[in-house]
Amino acid sequence: MQRVTAEVAVVGGGPAGLTAAIALALAGAETALVAKGATAADYRTTFLLASSVTALDTLGVWARGHEHAAPLRVMRMIDDTARLLRAPEVAFAASEIGLEAFGHNIENRFLLAALKAHAGELAALTAIEDEADGLEIADGQVTVNCKGGATVGARLVVAADGRQSRCRSAAGIDLKGRAYRQTALTLNLGHGRPHRDIATEFHTEAGPFTLVPLPGRRSSLVFVVGSDDAPRLAALADADMAAEIERRSHSIIGRIEVEPGRGVFPLTVETATRFAARRVALIGEAAHVIPPIGAQGLNLGLRDAATIVELAVAARRDGLDVGADGLTGRYDAMRRADVTSRTLAVDLLNRSLLSDFLPLAAARGLSLFLLDRLGPLRRAALREGVMPLASQPRLMRGEMI
Numbered sequence: 001m002q003r004v005t006a007e008v009a010v011v012g013g014g015p016a017g018l019t020a021a022i023a024l025a026l027a028g029a030e031t032a033l034v035a036k037g038a039t040a041a042d043y044r045t046t047f048l049l050a051s052s053v054t055a056l057d058t059l060g061v062w063a064r065g066h067e068h069a070a071p072l073r074v075m076r077m078i079d080d081t082a083r084l085l086r087a088p089e090v091a092f093a094a095s096e097i098g099l100e101a102f103g104h105n106i107e108n109r110f111l112l113a114a115l116k117a118h119a120g121e122l123a124a125l126t127a128i129e130d131e132a133d134g135l136e137i138a139d140g141q142v143t144v145n146c147k148g149g150a151t152v153g154a155r156l157v158v159a160a161d162g163r164q165s166r167c168r169s170a171a172g173i174d175l176k177g178r179a180y181r182q183t184a185l186t187l188n189l190g191h192g193r194p195h196r197d198i199a200t201e202f203h204t205e206a207g208p209f210t211l212v213p214l215p216g217r218r219s220s221l222v223f224v225v226g227s228d229d230a231p232r233l234a235a236l237a238d239a240d241m242a243a244e245i246e247r248r249s250h251s252i253i254g255r256i257e258v259e260p261g262r263g264v265f266p267l268t269v270e271t272a273t274r275f276a277a278r279r280v281a282l283i284g285e286a287a288h289v290i291p292p293i294g295a296q297g298l299n300l301g302l303r304d305a306a307t308i309v310e311l312a313v314a315a316r317r318d319g320l321d322v323g324a325d326g327l328t329g330r331y332d333a334m335r336r337a338d339v340t341s342r343t344l345a346v347d348l349l350n351r352s353l354l355s356d357f358l359p360l361a362a363a364r365g366l367s368l369f370l371l372d373r374l375g376p377l378r379r380a381a382l383r384e385g386v387m388p389l390a391s392q393p394r395l396m397r398g399e400m401i
């Protein structure tokens with residue numbers, strides 16, 4: 001039976017786990033990655049903020065995937081509700097804050113392929129293609145027991161095993177959350193007119209309808225609808241779906257051709273009550289799930305990964321225990337404000353769209369109006385969106401850990 005000993009074990013081979021494992025191994029830490037193979041095809045795309053792209057570039061991953069990514073240079077928001085108080089249309093350009101692009105949109109399959117290829121070349125990284133069945137947490141060490149019988153002993157477990165995280169349960173960490181009565185439909189599409197690197201978010205009474213550029217005359221769509229309406233829309237024949245999208249997008253990118261591969265994601269918000277305990281640090285969706293509005297989820301997950309790696313590598317260089325309570329406690333404190341503020345912002349925007357309550361609609365309209373008109377506020381908000389001041393791990397600043 002395979003027995004591996006490492007300084008850090010990462011459980012979960014999604015984008016957050018792979019990023020953490022790569023960063024650890026590049027910093028010289030003996031790392032074991034327990035990752036089971038993908039079960040279903042993922043046709044989604046991820047919009048990566050410029051700071052996340054910088055982190056992946058610093059790790060050498062971006063060079064392997066960048067040709068599949070499209071830059072987003074302008075963000076447009078259009079109030080498409082039929083309400084009495086409608087927000088003004090606003091557009092923000094990355095050039096206003098001195099950036100070439102707010103970030104890049106990439107299909108998940110290309111992002112994962114780039115991460116896996118890079119991970120496969122690192123001498124300090126041992127990959128175990130299996131599922132973690134449980135953890136045994138003892139003084140000074142955690143053992144990851146895998147389904148196939150392999151065991152991994154490590155001082156710290158980075159749990160990146162997604163929203164149903166077994167590692168989270170094993171560490172005794174609870175989850176708080178709730179479901180929205182909304183569902184995100186996702187698909188990719190071709191279109192007759194160029195997107196000109198512009199993402200457009202239509203705010204509707206059911207939630208945002210967001211088109212984000214992909215390379216060429218292609219875009220990805222995240223289409224938030226009421227959960228009652230989702231099964232009917234998701235089952236539309238391609239031609240009817242294309243007509244529906246063209247109607248809802250007011251033909252701004254011309255004739256639509258939908259591609260195979262639709263996704264249906266009921267919206268939930270879930271946050272772990274602690275981000276670390278008993279030698280287990282949660283990252284990515286094992287720590288927090290937020291609705292796909294404003295493209296925050298994986299960007300937060302990558303900041304989690306960069307933060308725990310930075311702390312572990314610093315401890316290791318000082319000859320300290322990388323899984324000590326002090327370190328995991330600091331990780332929890334360092335991630336709390338970033339995760340809480342993004343979760344609240346997404347929730348507030350979503351509620352302001354759904355609500356018929358006039359003051360809330362007015363507040364959204366006023367916020368967008370002020371953002372549109374007040375230069376310094378506008379630039380501060382844009383900078384905060386791309387590069388949150390409170391959470392800038394070194395990787396996000398382009399510094400190797």
Ligand SMILES: Cc1cc2nc3c(=O)[nH]c(=O)nc-3n(C[C@H](O)[C@H](O)[C@H](O)COP(=O)(O)OP(=O)(O)OC[C@H]3O[C@@H](n4cnc5c(N)ncnc54)[C@H](O)[C@@H]3O)c2cc1C
Binds near residue numbers: 286300
């Ligand atoms: C419709 C939609 C659109 C989105 N768009 C964006 C966007 O534009 N930008 C953005 O930043 N975020 C976006 N997100 C969020 C983003 O997709 C997630 O944050 C991200 O996929 C989470 O990555 P992860 O690595 O934490 O988890 P996952 O991708 O879920 O990976 C977890 C991995 O762990 C593995 N695993 C589970 N259990 C075990 C076990 N016991 N042992 C071993 N392995 C295990 C799983 O097989 C999986 O490979 C979107 C989400 C949705 C639903």
